[in-house]
Every structure is written in structure tokens, then in C-alpha cells.
Amino acid sequence: MKLDSIDKAILRNLQEDAHLTTKELSNRLNLSPTPVYERVRRLEKEGVIKGYVALVDREKVEKDLMVFCNIRLKEHAQEAGARFVRDVVQLEEVMECYNISGEYDFMLKIVVKDMREYQSFLMNRLASLDNIGSTHSTFVMSEIKSKTALEI
Incomplete structure (x- = not known):
């Protein structure tokens, strides 16, 4: 179009x-x-406009901790990757998920209340997914720029 x-x-x-x-x-x-x-x-x-949303201040709803979690899969067969994707999109703490190139296979943007909640999420929910070989978490100290509008 x-x-x-x-x-x-x-x-x-x-x-x-x-x-x-x-x-x-x-x-x-x-x-x-x-x-x-x-x-x-x-x-x-035509799908150019995908939907309409209200942008919520995450700190005002007690979601103070933002984490980028890189994931390396154990197995890269198509079925195993598809199973991981199917499962990870069901996790409500995962705001965004990207299939990436390089050292890791996926990057997740996770938003939770605090470190304790993240630890629980990581140990009890994320780690329970099949095919995760390793994870690497990066904790956001401050948000410098965040926008939703695309330059058109």
C-alpha cells in the first residue's frame, strides 16, 4: 500500500x-x-493502523523494574523454536520479544514490580519453558528515551 x-x-x-x-x-x-x-x-x-491503546506509566502501576533478558536456546530445530515462541508470548510479564542474531537467539523486554518478582518470574516461569539453554539479564537503571510514534 x-x-x-x-x-x-x-x-x-x-x-x-x-x-x-x-x-x-x-x-x-x-x-x-x-x-x-x-x-x-x-x-x-489495510493493517497500517494495527490498533489503539492507552499508554500507562508503569511506575504508577507499581511496575518499576524493566529487564532485558537475552535467551540462548539449547536446540535450534524449527519445532523447538516455535514451541518456545508459543510459550513465551503467553507470559504476561514479557512486554516484547524479538528473535535476534548474534550470541543469543531471543531478547525479551520484561516489566515487573521489583527484583524479588523478577527472580520469581525467572526461576518459576521462564526457566520452566522447554529448550532454554541460558539467559542473561540486563537491568534498566533509568529510561532515557521511550517513544511509540514512528517517524513517517
Whole structure:
């Protein structure tokens, strides 16, 4: 799907504030509401807009500890890797999971209350998954930059 300048402007505005109504969006873009509404629906239907969320301050909901956990699998057969992926996406503490190249196979972004909760998660939940050879945890001391909006 080719995005034109209006599509890109719609995306920039919605990334900034997903609560914008069609009328507010059309005012910002100097267009009538109907074509703006139709474009937004098309962007949703085509999967360019995957969904809408509320961004929650993790510290205000007592999720103060962020950890990046690198995982090396014991076995790299397709079935074993698929089983790991199927299981890891079920862990609610895992916010993001990436299949990476290099020394490790996967990188997980994990958010929990504190070190005690992370230790429990690591020992009782993550370590119980099949095929984990080793893990390496990196603890975030402070968050310098975190954004959700893509440059369009």
C-alpha cells in the first residue's frame, strides 16, 4: 500500500493523539470529515493502523523494574523454536520479544514490580519453558528515551 502525504499526516496526528475525532482530525488537515473518515478506515483495514491503546506509566502501576533478558536456546530445530515462541508470548510479564542474531537467539523486554518478582518470574516461569539453554539479564537503571510514534 502506497501512502500519500494525507495518509502520512493522518498517521502522524493519530500517533500523537489517538483520541482525535474525525472532525478534529479533518480540521487539522483542512479536509472535510468524510474523506478523512474513509482514509482512517482504509488504513485500519489495510493493517497500517494495527490498533489503539492507552499508554500507562508503569511506575504508577507499581511496575518499576524493566529487564532485558537475552535467551540462548539449547536446540535450534524449527519445532523447538516455535514451541518456545508459543510459550513465551503467553507470559504476561514479557512486554516484547524479538528473535535476534548474534550470541543469543531471543531478547525479551520484561516489566515487573521489583527484583524479588523478577527472580520469581525467572526461576518459576521462564526457566520452566522447554529448550532454554541460558539467559542473561540486563537491568534498566533509568529510561532515557521511550517513544511509540514512528517517524513517517
